[in-house]
Amino acid sequence: MSAARRADVRLFEGARDVFIADSAFRVEITQSTGIDGLKQIIAPSAFHNSGECYDPPRCHPRTRKALLGRIMSWVRGVIDTEALIFWLNGSVGVGKSAIGQTIAEMCEREGLLLASFFFGRSDPARNNAKHFVTTLAYQVALAVPHARHRIEQAFEHDPVIHTRSLETQIMKLVIEPLGQATAVQIGIPPLVVVDGLDECADRAMQCKILSLIHQASWSLATIGHRLIFLVGSRPEQEISLLFNSSPIQDITIHYTLGDCVDSDDDIRRFLEDRFEAIKKSHPIKNSIPSSWPRSEDINELVWRASGQFLYAHIVIEYTSSIRHRPFDRLAELLTLPSQQANNPFADLDVLYTHIFSSVQSVESVLKILGLCLTKFSSEDLAFSDIVRNRLGLGYEDVKLLFGDLSSVVDIVYTLERGSYTWEMNLRHASLEEFLTNQHRSKKFFVDIEPSVAEWVTWVLRNNLVDHPQHVDDLEAAFRKLKSSKSQLLHDVLRDCHLALLLSKPSLQLASVQLSRFVYSAITAIKHMPFEDAEILYETQLQSFESQVQLILGRFYSPVVYFPLLLKGFTTRAPRHTESALCDMLRIERKELDTRDPLGFTWRGRQWSQFFSFLSTFIHDPTRSFEYAMDGVKLAEAALALFRFLCYPKLSTNIFGKFLSSYTELLKYRPWTSRRMRLSRSNTAPRKWFKWRFCDHCARAHTTKESCIGYDQFVPTLAYLSSHRSSLIILHTSHELLGYRFALTFLSDILAAASRSAELVECCKEYVFHSTSILFPHKSKIARRAISEYLERMEAKEQGS
Incomplete structure (x- = not known):
């Protein structure tokens, strides 16, 4: 055993009576409870x-x-x-x-x-x-x-x-x-x-x-x-x-519901009561015959309703309009041909068709409804603003246009954030289904794609994307435009570069998913039915790559980030990587979102295409130029990791803290005493064993099924010197996470690093910090990688 190794063991065994409970595991409540x-x-x-x-x-x-x-x-x-x-x-x-x-x-x-x-x-x-x-x-x-x-x-x-x-x-x-x-x-x-x-x-x-x-x-x-x-x-x-x-x-x-005679009887009672109410409250109530409506008319409506109260409600709303005579409106409905033939919605469709037939400016109405059904309006991008900008219509204009549709559409005028605005609500979900199904609505069909194209054009032309939610909506909109041939959309994609969204400070610091959404939107352009779709896509992609270059230079220049940029970098638990980077960069956790705008620490499966693109881009010097990941940079990263592994500058002396320092903290961790004592009889002396310490339940666990948060946390290491000694517990705190992270990726970086005299000297004289004893397997792999690197450099030197 080497002298350095014996010193490490002596230092470790001298701490066998110490319980280490790192303060990094204190629960910080970041929001109201x-x-x-x-x-x-x-x-x-x-x-x-x-x-x-x-x-x-x-x-x-x-x-x-x-x-x-x-x-x-x-x-x-x-x-x-x-x-x-x-x-x-x-x-x-x-x-x-x-x-x-x-x-x-x-x-x-x-x-x-x-x-x-x-x-x-x-x-x-x-x-x-x-x-x-x-x-x-x-x-x-x-x-x-x-x-x-x-x-x-x-x-x-x-x-x-x-x-x-x-x-x-x-x-x-x-x-x-x-x-x-x-x-x-x-x-x-x-x-x-x-x-x-x-x-x-x-x-x-x-x-x-x-x-x-x-x-x-x-x-x-x-x-x-x-x-x-x-x-x-x-x-x-x-x-x-x-x-x-x-x-x-x-x-x-x-x-x-709707399968029994009781439904017909209930609809009949509803119609009778509501028609009586119309006769008592309508402005022309004195002109309405007392015998109206006839019982056979109500029977006809009940039959057409086919168990649907919705049909009966729309009939009443349509008939009770104060701008028309109720008996005339009912007569119109009764003269409509009945379509009930194994289709319970046929008469409802006929009713909707008749209602829309009475609208004068139906083209404008359908355009407004199309914009409404895009569902991309928000507090910052109000629906009323979209209608005013795209169609030049205000509240009064829309109110007049939809005057004959009051039975199926609500237009509400509200005071919001100190100013008056309006919004549109469809009274029944079935109306949207009717309008967006061309087989049912025929000439009143509302094609959503042109409306989505209108919305995208308006947002991009007016530079209105100022919130991460807007970018999310934009990406969702592009997914709906796979068959759009809008010339306006084509022109805005030719003139407006989506990648410029990455340069907006209000967006850049707000969401690590910004770049992913923008890339997804750009990728969707390639599948649009424009003749020059491939050219539009390539132009947008080049602009995106230029912005990625700037981001790489601004945020990812510290060598500690280089492991994230490796082709084979993977992590099961992004929170580990974040904590490790925070420790290695000496920054607060809340700062990391602003330092990782490309979201390398969060590599979900749904974004595999995006990270495949980034990996190819970063390792291609013809595209990423001076930001390409090459052997020289990896050698520089290996040096930085060596310095960290040999001189980690831990904020706490993990081998020197006494139990009294953590009395208050340990009071809330009964597992450190009761559960660990019970485990000694089943634990072999002088052997490491792993527990799981979990922030979710504030306990340590030995099995995967013990805790739902098992996969989110790194093992808690424990060591028993003898059956008579106290159990030594060494948590993988933020400092140890950083050390583990550096030790893990040193071997990968050395495998691709080029020759560096300083790195070769460091590999020959390195002495890992005693913390490496906590990770014997990873330390062994790292030492093997060091030997292989030295052998490779020696072979190159002899070959030259």
Whole structure:
């Protein structure tokens, strides 16, 4: 054994009675915890009583009595007590949301409603599952005081728990708090209403939500608590398959709306009541005959509705227009040919077609609707601004244009950020489906692509991309333009260089995904149907490469970054790499996003094409010029890594800290005493063994299944000198992460490094810091690489 090696071992064994608990593992809470913090990560518009939902649909007073009674009996636990899920399904317009809303309000009055989540296709806050669990947890915290404390504790323990998997979120924020509250509180509300599940944009996530519902209801049922879910959705294939498979099928009541005579009777009552209301409130009520409408007319409307309350609602909205005579409007509808032939939507399509036929400037209306359906408007890029800029129309103009469409389209004038603006809402999701399906809408078909091209042209021409979300929208827009032949779009792609977005300071410092989105948008140009699409793509790509060169020179010139630029660089846990770089660069963690704008530390599979491009670019001197990764730079990087490995300048003496220095910290880590003591009898003396120390649960683990955060953290190393000695625990803190990182990539860098006299001398005289004893395998590989490098350089010297 060498003298240096013996010195390392003596130094290590002298520390056998020391517990090292690095302060880097102190949990730094970066955001508000408790209910105040939870309020920032929920979707308030998904509540059944949200103020953002104007006039939500409800069941008419004389309708759905039998069904509402059955559901309420189930909620109260009178019938079907073994069922934990009630699936209310049916096609578009049959009244699923109205029933869900009505049940939620009835249960709220009786203290039976625990939470609700109403998905909405047009609302970005509730057309996905991002805030599904946190929104339910917030309502649970309000409804169950004994669960609130447990939810707050979960956030105190893990302030970013809302970024964990949905399974983890529902376990920590719903199941465990309710399970604990069950033991001390009676009368916990049982019902959760989840409506419009099919309007969640991601179909895979729809099934995930159903799995969460099953997990929550079944887990609590096993401890004697009844948590039940009323789920409303269309019978989409994925959803139906899951509901019809075990084990969800065994605990679910299936109810299909629109399939029974009760629906026709309810629609008839609804029409009769609403026509009576028109006769009492319309401006020309004195001219309306008392016998209007005839019973046969109502029967005809009920037949055409085919179980769809949506049809009946639109008929009433259309007929009750104060600008027309109700009996004339109804007569128009009744003269429309009936199209009901094995297609329940045919009469709805005829109704929509008739409504749009009455519009005078239909071309302008369809253009506005096309811009509305692009769904790229935001707080900074308001829809009203787009319409005013592209079409030269203000609020009054649009209000007049859509005067005959008030039954299906809402135009709302609001005060926002000190100025008045307006927005457009489609009253029914079925209208969008009608307009975007050319087979159904025919001459009223709205082609989204020209509208998306208009939006892209306007944004790029006016240089309006000032927020990362705008870049994300832009990239999504380009993915929708694969068949667009817009000349305006062609011209703007010829004149505007997307790569210049990388030079915007407001964007550059805001998101490490900026370059990836821009590259993805540029790649989409190659597939557009322009004759010179390849030329446009090459021009944009050259501009992008020029910007990448500038970024490489500005941000990636420190040699510590060179390992990231290697062709074969991979990492399973980006957070390790970030922490290592922070230590090696001596910067704060929050600074790293501004120092890694190309996002080398986050290499998700979805961006493999982007990183393949970067790797080829960086290693091609004809494209990246002086920024190319060559042997000279790698030799320089190897020298820097040698200096770090031999003289790491650790902020703490990892072999010299005493237990008393960390008494307060160790108090909250029972695993350092109890669990480690128990492990000694199973641990061989003078052998390393690995645990996992996890920030997620603040415990050490020995098995992969012990913790959901296992793959996110580096091993915690421990050493037992003898059965009588204390266990030495050496955490892979930020300093050790940096050391491990440097040791790992030294061998890769040396393999491609060119000759350097200083590097050769360093390889001959190196003495790794005693920290290397913590990584014996990696140290062995590094030493082998050093020997191979010296042999290669010696062979070259002899050959020359």
